[in-house]
Amino acid sequence: MAKGKSIEHIIDKSWCKGCGICVHFCPKQVLELNSDEKAVAARPEDCIGCKLCELRCPDLAIQIIVKEGE
Numbered sequence: 001m002a003k004g005k006s007i008e009h010i011i012d013k014s015w016c017k018g019c020g021i022c023v024h025f026c027p028k029q030v031l032e033l034n035s036d037e038k039a040v041a042a043r044p045e046d047c048i049g050c051k052l053c054e055l056r057c058p059d060l061a062i063q064i065i066v067k068e069g070e
């Protein structure tokens, strides 16, 4: 993650159906499915904010919020 940038992963667990598409498409292996088959940001510090997960999720369960630093 670039300095001064913070990225928030908002994953709506009631909308996530555990298809794993976001896990598959993330180029930085940030996301994983937990034991309940819900997507979680396991390595949020590696996220580059590309939003591929948000764009690919068929259930609109992921929202990526990129906050630029000063």
Ligand code: SF4
Pocket: 011, 015, 016, 017, 018, 019, 020, 021, 022, 023, 038, 039, 056, 057, 058, 059, 060, 061, 062
């Ligand atoms: S793509 Fe969406 S529905 Fe599929 S595992 Fe990821 S968050 Fe859940």
Ligand code: SF4
Pocket: 025, 026, 027, 028, 029, 030, 031, 046, 047, 048, 049, 050, 051, 052, 053, 054, 064
């Ligand atoms: S924004 Fe990009 S790098 Fe970050 S979790 Fe989603 S797919 Fe992975």
